[in-house]
Amino acid sequence: MSKQKRISLFRYWTTRYVITLCIGLLVIGVLSSLWITYSETQKRLDIMRLMAAEISDRMVDADGKLKTDPFLFRILDRRQESLRLNVKPFFLILNEEKRPLFNAPGPFSSELTSLAEQLVNANDNATQVKLARGDELLFVKRSIQVNQKHVGWVVLFTHKKDITRSSTEFELLFIMLGGLGLLGWLVIYLLTRKLAQPIKNVADAAKQIVMGNYEIHLDKDSRENEIYDLIHSFKEMADRLKQLELMRTELLAGVTHELKTPVTSISGLVQAVKDDIVTGDEAKEFLDICTKETTRLQKMVEDLLDFNTFAVGDIRIRRENQNLGDLVQEITHQWQNGREEDRLELRVNKPPNEITVTTDPLRIQQIIYNLLNNAAQAIQGEGQIEVTLSETTQEIMIEVKDNGKGIPVEEQSFIFDRFYRGEEKKQLVRGLGLGLSFSRMIAQAMGGNLVLTTSSPQGSVFTLILRK
Incomplete structure (x- = not known):
């Protein structure tokens, strides 16, 4: 016999539904996070390109020479507020020889200055750079042109991890997944409970029948066709078993009585003849009665044997x-x-x-x-x-x-x-x-x-x- 621990139908399926739900939400969460990260990265790069274009326009004077706008930082602050950026990007201004002309203060200023020429010469599709200490930065570059001639470069940087920190989409995603998880669990709980309850009632009724109690009460007003058929069929089976049990009891009493009567009669009549209580024609009559009772007894035994043969289909x-x-x-x-x-x-x-x-x-x-x-x-x-x-x-x-x-x-x-x-x-x-x-x-x-x-x-x- 299996020693595996049995658990209730309600707990079994609720647990598995919840596990399936959690796995599904986890997959959705991972894929959504990757998409949000990609979308936020592209959005931040587009904003940095706009800011780089504005800075490049303000870095040229009327004579076509590079100059530093004294209000550049104030302009960047206003752009940051209007674009609702949580982190201000830092930038480099390079001259025509790709030498740093202006270096906005930042945590990576010295290292980025040494990498400036390399970043400008990089492929136009390059948007990321990894520093020596492991930090990953996003960057965009914009050439400063005067009469279709390159006179300098603007390079903007922002830390890649700042995108995740500043994204509200992740907060909304986690709220949405949490709400879906709670709603899914509640739906699973209610549906599984509704499905398991009538089955549990039938199982409890079956235990009562095993104990010999055929007076069971089941709610037959189920709207689900399968549940209704199960309960209705089980109730009919219980009624039928009750009738069969009554018939079995009556049969046992009847067979006992029917077999006992001829046996008792035969025994008494034979004993009377044996003890010479009756003799002559009366004894012969007693023996005739014994023959008839024996024939009747033999017929009942044959009926029982025939029943056993017929019951197995033979x-x-x-x-x-x-x-x-x-x-x-x-x-x-x-x-x-x-x-x-x-x-x-x-x-x-x-x-x-x-x-x-x-x-x-x-x-x-x-x-x-x-x-x-x-x-x-x-x-x-x-x-x-x-x-x-x-x-x-x-x-x-x-x-x-x-x-x-x-x-x-x-x-x-x-x-x-x-x-x-x-x-x-x-x-x-x-x-x-x-x-x-x-x-x-x-x-x-x-x-x-x-x-x-x-x-x-x-x-x-x-x-x-x-x-x-």
Whole structure:
């Protein structure tokens, strides 16, 4: 047996949904962060290019020579405020020979001054430089031109990590991902709880059934079709098990009683003969009674054995061509001759044409005998039984109709259940309640069926249906 620890359905799926959600949000967060970083980098470079263009315009006097604008830093401060930059970029002004002409103060001034000529000569697509101590800077360059002649260069720098520090998009991203995570968890929690609750209720109800309590209560008003089918089917199963348990209890009591009665009778009668309490003709009568009781006991044991065989589907059918009209006539005649009482009128109705079918005559006899016996028990006095043979293009029907008391409506759905016996029949007839169940099994094994066509206080009609 597996020793793996079991957890609840609610916890199992909630945990996995949350893990999946977190992984999904993490991937979205990483990809979004990369995109925001790229977008912010391009945005900062565009702003620095605009500032470099403005500085280059202010670095040339009327004679076309480089000069330093005394208000340059104030202009840069205003641009920083208007563009909402959190960090002011630092810059270099180079002359025509690419020598530093002006160096704005900054943490990397000396190192950038030595790299100035290298940066100006770099490819126009280059926008990053890595310093000796590991710092990464973004830079843009702009040539200063007079009459289409290069007279100098403006190079602006900003620290790459300042972009991340100053970006509000990251804050919005983290707020959005946090909100989505919380909303996703809440949705998963509520949906999983709603899904797991009815399943848990069914599992708890199953435990009650295991403990022998069949009085379970489940909410059948579920809007989900699958959940509704599960609960409805489980409730029907519980009701059916309750009925079967009652039938099993009654069967055990009935079988015990039915087997005990002939055994006790036989034992008493044989003991009386043995002890010479009765002699002569009376002893012979006692032995005749013992023979009848033994025959009845043997029949009940055979029924139980047949039931076990039929229950596992081992019903042997030996088919042969039969004139069904003659077969029904012969079966009814044998049944009537085998009865001691002659208080019932038995009539057989069959069509004038011959009906031939490939079937097992012995199995047909078993079914009709059982139906005739049940009809005789239902009449309880003088009455009439009518057997009618008919056919359609696809089927052959044998109807057995009686004018007895009929079967109560509340019992009609159970009459083909194994070991089921109606309340009134229990008091009048000894038996195990297997006749109709056997008969239907046989009919289905032959490819047909046995049904209760109608039943009322005026009588009942059972129909054996055979396929052509």
